[in-house]
Amino acid sequence: MERADAAGRGVGVRLLDVAPGRARVALTVEERHVNGHGICHGGYLFFLADAALAYASNSYGTSAVAAGADITFLRPVRLGAELVAEAVERARSGRSGLYDVTVRAGDDVVAEFRGRTRQVPGLAPPG
Numbered sequence: 708m709e710r711a712d713a714a715g716r717g718v719g720v721r722l723l724d725v726a727p728g729r730a731r732v733a734l735t736v737e738e739r740h741v742n743g744h745g746i747c748h749g750g751y752l753f754f755l756a757d758a759a760l761a762y763a764s765n766s767y768g769t770s771a772v773a774a775g776a777d778i779t780f781l782r783p784v785r786l787g788a789e790l791v792a793e794a795v796e797r798a799r800s801g802r803s804g805l806y807d808v809t810v811r812a813g814d815d816v817v818a819e820f821r822g823r824t825r826q827v828p829g830l831a832p833p834g
Contacts, residue, residue: 708765712758718751720758728796730762736788747784756808756820759794764804764822770830771804776822788812792820802826 709715709722715732719740723731734740734755742748756778764771784790791811798805808820 708762712761715758718754720755722762723791725762725766727766728763728799729794730759730766731791731793732759732762733792734790736784736786736790738786741786744783745786747786747788747790749778749780752780752784752790752810752818753778753820755790755792756794756810756818757822759792759808760806760820760822760824763794763796763806764824769826771824771826772830774803774823774825776820778818778820780818782812782815782817784812784817790817794822802828 719734721733723733732755736747740747740751757773760773792808794806794808796804796806802825804824806822809816810818
């Protein structure tokens with residue numbers, strides 16, 4: 708799945724680790740990620756959290772996609788910060804999944820994300 712993720716590569720997302728129902732990804736905030744306020748654009752924080760969700764929800768080998776998500780931005784993130792997003796599965800039932808993702812810059816929690824997933828029969832398997 709990582710090799711096929713052109714969007715993630717283009718943004719600079721790096722996969723750190725993945726296990727059943729869990730994943731960690733990272734992103735170094737570069738000039739291209741910074742908005743007019745001089746802080747990381749919230750869209751990139753969402754993107755990073757969504758990438759963690761994708762790896763965690765596809766970690767069982769069955770194709771899953773996001774069905775919805777929301778994010779709470781807690782602190783601004785400066786240029787050069789190393790972000791790590793960790794996704795943890797909270798529930799799975801039938802084809803549906805629920806995941807919480809915490810985004811940190813060092814020891815500081817900068818965002819909390821909750822994502823809902825749906826397995827999609829017929830979609831090419833991750834890989």
